[in-house]
Amino acid sequence: MKxxxxxxxxxxxxxxxxxxxxxxxxxxxxxLLCVGAVAGLVFWLREDAPWGKSFSWTLKLSLWILxxxxxxxxxxxxxxxxxxxxxxxxxxxPSWMPGIRIGGAVTSERLSxxxxxxxxxxxxxxxxxxxxSLTSPHRLLRILPVYVYEFGVSVVIATSALPQLVTSVxxxxxxxxxxxxxxxxxxSWKRIAIPLLEESLARSLELAAAMDSxxxxxxxxxxxxxxxxxxxxxxxxxLSAISVVGLS
Amino acid sequence: xxxxxxxxxxxxxxxxxxxxxxxxxxSEGEMVLVIGxxxxxxxxxxxxxxxxxxxxxxxxxxxxxSVDGISTQLVKPGGMSHLIGxxxxxxxxxxxxxxxxEELAFGMENLNLSNDVMRKRVEEVLDLLSLAxxxxxxxxxxxxxxxxxxxxxxxxxxxxxxxxxxxPTSALDPIAAEEVLSILQRLVHDxxxxxxxxxxxxxxxxxxxxxxxxxxxxxxxxxxxxxxxxLDSPIAPPIVHLARAxxxxxxxxxxxxxxxxxxxxxxxxxxxxxxxxxxxxxxSIKIDxxxxxxxxxxxxxxxxxxxxxxxxxxxxxxxxxxxxxxxKAIAGISKEVSGGVGVxxxxxxxxxxxxxxxxxxxxxxxPSDLLYGQSVAIECEQADVDNxxxxxxxxxxxxxxxxxxxxxxxxxxxxEGQRLGLALSVxxxxxxxxxxxxxPTRGLDYQAKRELVSILVSFAxxxxxxxxxxxxxxxxxxxxxxxxxxxxxxxxxxxxxTLDVLLSSxxxxxxxxxVMSPHPWLRVSDxxxxxxxx
Numbered sequence: 182m183k184x185x186x187x188x189x190x191x192x193x194x195x196x197x198x199x200x201x202x203x204x205x206x207x208x209x210x211x212x213l214l215c216v217g218a219v220a221g222l223v224f225w226l227r228e229d230a231p232w233g234k235s236f237s238w239t240l241k242l243s244l245w246i247l248x249x250x251x252x253x254x255x256x257x258x259x260x261x262x263x264x265x266x267x268x269x270x271x272x273x274x275p276s277w278m279p280g281i282r283i284g285g286a287v288t289s290e291r292l293s294x295x296x297x298x299x300x301x302x303x304x305x306x307x308x309x310x311x312x313x314s315l316t317s318p319h320r321l322l323r324i325l326p327v328y329v330y331e332f333g334v335s336v337v338i339a340t341s342a343l344p345q346l347v348t349s350v351x352x353x354x355x356x357x358x359x360x361x362x363x364x365x366x367x368x369s370w371k372r373i374a375i376p377l378l379e380e381s382l383a384r385s386l387e388l389a390a391a392m393d394s395x396x397x398x399x400x401x402x403x404x405x406x407x408x409x410x411x412x413x414x415x416x417x418x419x420l421s422a423i424s425v426v427g428l429s
Numbered sequence: 430x431x432x433x434x435x436x437x438x439x440x441x442x443x444x445x446x447x448x449x450x451x452x453x454x455x456s457e458g459e460m461v462l463v464i465g466x467x468x469x470x471x472x473x474x475x476x477x478x479x480x481x482x483x484x485x486x487x488x489x490x491x492x493x494x495s496v497d498g499i500s501t502q503l504v505k506p507g508g509m510s511h512l513i514g515x516x517x518x519x520x521x522x523x524x525x526x527x528x529x530x531e532e533l534a535f536g537m538e539n540l541n542l543s544n545d546v547m548r549k550r551v552e553e554v555l556d557l558l559s560l561a562x563x564x565x566x567x568x569x570x571x572x573x574x575x576x577x578x579x580x581x582x583x584x585x586x587x588x589x590x591x592x593x594x595x596x597p598t599s600a601l602d603p604i605a606a607e608e609v610l611s612i613l614q615r616l617v618h619d620x621x622x623x624x625x626x627x628x629x630x631x632x633x634x635x636x637x638x639x640x641x642x643x644x645x646x647x648x649x650x651x652x653x654x655x656x657x658x659x660l661d662s663p664i665a666p667p668i669v670h671l672a673r674a675x676x677x678x679x680x681x682x683x684x685x686x687x688x689x690x691x692x693x694x695x696x697x698x699x700x701x702x703x704x705x706x707x708x709x710x711x712x713s714i715k716i717d718x719x720x721x722x723x724x725x726x727x728x729x730x731x732x733x734x735x736x737x738x739x740x741x742x743x744x745x746x747x748x749x750x751x752x753x754x755x756x757k758a759i760a761g762i763s764k765e766v767s768g769g770v771g772v773x774x775x776x777x778x779x780x781x782x783x784x785x786x787x788x789x790x791x792x793x794x795x796p797s798d799l800l801y802g803q804s805v806a807i808e809c810e811q812a813d814v815d816n817x818x819x820x821x822x823x824x825x826x827x828x829x830x831x832x833x834x835x836x837x838x839x840x841x842x843x844x845e846g847q848r849l850g851l852a853l854s855v856x857x858x859x860x861x862x863x864x865x866x867x868x869p870t871r872g873l874d875y876q877a878k879r880e881l882v883s884i885l886v887s888f889a890x891x892x893x894x895x896x897x898x899x900x901x902x903x904x905x906x907x908x909x910x911x912x913x914x915x916x917x918x919x920x921x922x923x924x925x926x927t928l929d930v931l932l933s934s935x936x937x938x939x940x941x942x943x944v945m946s947p948h949p950w951l952r953v954s955d956x957x958x959x960x961x962x963x
Contacts, residue, residue: 229725230527230569319526323538355762356798360855361786361815376801379841384522390485391523395583396510396539406534406547 189320191415196312198422200305205429209297212304215425223311232314235347239310243303250302254295257283263290324409338385346381353377430591430623431455431478435492437648438473438482447473449648450492455640457590458621460614462628462638462655464664466874468844469646471627472518475593478625479513480506497590511540514584518595518872520576521569529571529579530555530564536587554582558612573748574605581609585616591623592616598633599871602747602901604936606633613637629874632666632904632940635659636683655682664875667904668940670953675960687944695945699959710738713863713895714759717769721754721919728754730919732768736897741889743910743927744899745937751919752899753794756865759897760791773862783859786816790861794868796852797840805843805851806836816859827854830884846877853884864888866898870905878902882909907931907939907951927951 199219203212220240227233256269269284325332353373362369433453439446447470455461463471476482480501483490494501497512514536517523526532533554537547555561558578563571568579577597584592592613598606614637616622628634635641641658643651651658659669659680668687672680675694681687688695714736721729728751736742744752757763758770761777770777773788780788793799802808809823816823827834831850840848849869856864864885870878886909889896900906906913906927913930915923915937923930928949931938942951950956 228567230567317527319524319531323526323531352793352795353798353801356793357801358762359760359785359789359791359793360799360812361782361784361859372801375803376797386485387517387519387522388525390481390506391515391517392525393485394479394481394506394510394513394515395525395536396507396587397525397535398539399505399507399510400539400541402541404538404541404543404547406531406538406544406551 187418188409188411188415189316189324191418192312192315195418195422196308198419198426199308202422202426202429203301203304203308205426209300211429212300216304216307219308219311223314227314228317230317232316232318234314236310236314238347239307239314243306243310246306247296247299247303250299251292251295254298255287255292257281261288261291261294263288266292320409323405326403338388345384346377349377349380430457430459430497431625432495433477433492434495436477436494437491438470438477438488440486440488446648447488448477448644448650451650453642453650453652455623455625457623458617459639460617460624460626460637461640461642462626462631462634463642463644464628464631464658464662465644466646466664466844466876467629467846467872469644471644472595474642474644475515475595475625475627477501478591478593479509479515480504481515507539510536510589511587512589513591513593514581514587514589515593516577516580516584516595516597518599520580523580524568524576527567527569528564529560529566529568532568532579532583533560533586536583540587550586550588554586557585557616558582572605573600574602574608577601577605577609578612581612589622591625594624594626596628596872597626598628598630600748600868600901602745603633603903605748606630606901607936610634610637629872630902630904631664632668635666656680666940667953668944671941671944671956674953674957684940684943691944694960695948697963699948700962711893712736713738713740713773713893714897715769715771716759717771719755719758719766719768719770721751721758721763722765722767723754728919729758732916732919732921734914734921734924736895738893738895739889740912741885741896741910742898742912742914743906744897744914744916745901745903745906745930746916746922748901750916752916753867754919755916756791756867756897756899759863760789760865761785762791783815783817786859786861788862790856790859790864792849792852792856792864792866792869794871796849796869799852799855800840800848803839804836805834805838805840808840808851808855809836812855812858818858823854823858826858827851830854830857831880844877845872846874846880849873849877849881850884857888862894864894864896866896866900868900869898870900870902878905878908881905885909903931903937903939907941 199215203215206212223236227236265286265288268286271285272283274281274283353376357369357373433451436448436451437446438448463474465471473482477494478496482488484505496509499509499512524532525535530551533551534547537550555564558581560578560582563575568576571579597609601609610633613624617624626634635655638655641653641655643658643662659665659682668682668684669680672687672690675691677690679690681690712735716732716734719729719732720727732755744755746752754763758766759772759777761780775788777789800808802811806824809827810820812823813820824836827850830853831847834843834847840851843851869881873881882905885896888894910927913925913927914921915930923933928951931951932942932949939951941953941956945956950959
């Protein structure tokens, strides 16, 4: 089956609507269902292009956020009464910080509320991550009006730098492996952070120079070659998201 | 068409003068070639033409550059886009859209041309550059040669009067390079387009050039016809070295001219060169029915071969033939592999840490990937630590390989050749048994290439070592390799001594062989050696 080609804004609007729905659901099961459906959709529809590969990184990132969020939720906060799972030692805080407690009894209620909030945040990150990986940043630029020229350049550069960063990371990590270095731990990341930043900066400058020498933004009006039309498939995608909002 | 009057250029925070008092007038329909060592300012000269230097890069510019009467001081690069098409060193970094057609239209959309004009011109360019079958393809999936053609097409749709290209063939195989260059020549002849081109591989372009601008890297420039410049230029293609070695009065820049000039030399009765058969030593790399599968295609298919100690094997083939995949499989960094690879008796995928370093040295396509230190000295120290060798060993090796690099220099500030030298010394400091290089000569000038050849030859000669490299550079292969494996679509097409493989196909024959055919000589030194034996 040929994958449908959609208007570049479709997936972003869709993501926005789904995020609203998730916030209104207030239900972990439905949120997880939503995320599962979105992930499935991404793995089915994504193109074999740099931005298509960015979703798995969003996935990893959000799992980290979930973990950190839950840990903090357990450690810091007001005590919630309920069944105690285990007790952590309480760290003494000065008297001018009343109501805040670090450590103490961890109740199942506290654990679940921390996890549920974490899942909500991650779900929203994932949904927008899905939109980013389903939409080509270049197509997004084509529909932008010219009077937001500077904004357009920065959007294109930012959105195309991120997926390229992902490609660069895997390339550089491969080279690290070749130098017989361990790929684990904070130090291995620290060593590639600066070369990565340099490379993406250099690339962005090159892209900006190329856009400039090809006359981007010199004319107040910009014509369209094969204008991107809003088609019935776009309405279908948006409608599906609206109906999810309606259900919530 | 293009006029440089008293142009001097200095970059801020740099004491080096890039250009000093350059006066140059390029007329319509001229093809001008810019040559010089790496880092001498060729790209700067090209980018001066449409004002990217100094508008984008900064730098102090004295004098004036004007194109078709418009001075770059008054107009920004965007305002020149209808006049000048510019194709950067790495076209992939300059693409703004996804598909071929959209990319071609981008420049015209910016100029606000009407839709029917755009449709017509896109078709024109698709035909001109034979891109029509690729029109709906995603640019990222095209081969290097196709991408280069799209970049040229995107520059041509606005009907510019000047086309500027920075090393358009450095990443291309000989056939794709010839295709791109012959298109350029046709544009010069048919449309009287003015073309300015910078290129290291002179053997590919010199026959097309009307004039050459030589930049020596210290601000001095020399302008003249190819014959004038080639009389004493240190940067010269093998064909010119041949003319010098033979003591010819005239210097030919094409194979045809040189064949006329060497008619007499070729006619003499030479002794049959005796083939030195190198003794077969023990096996270093054994590849048995190797397959590399990516999600959508087979990169390497049922590949078997044995590589012996002391061999230097060159992998050749079109862009996308599977050379890099094969090298990655040998190095054990490819996951999608089935079949057997043995490097000095062990499976490269299982090697880790120090064991890996002592077995395989691998230089990726971008040597800078291997470097992430903030200075050359830090880089060398890290290599000492990784290899558990005496501190200072890598730095010493580096000073042997490429003398004169200061330890405080940042790896990014090095020239391409120096950077490759640094990567090589980092890799060689662990004394690996097998050295693998993926296209090492991208962006290298002749001087750096000569140094690379001597480093690799002495490495392979030392006991029980072998070198495998993938390259498009026929002249490098002629100078360096003892054996050539030719692959197409992931399958082995030819495998034999360098002499046999290179002489069997005209597209992959080095210039000297083309001139001296039917004599089986690949290098200038082969010719002089044969003459001495007379």
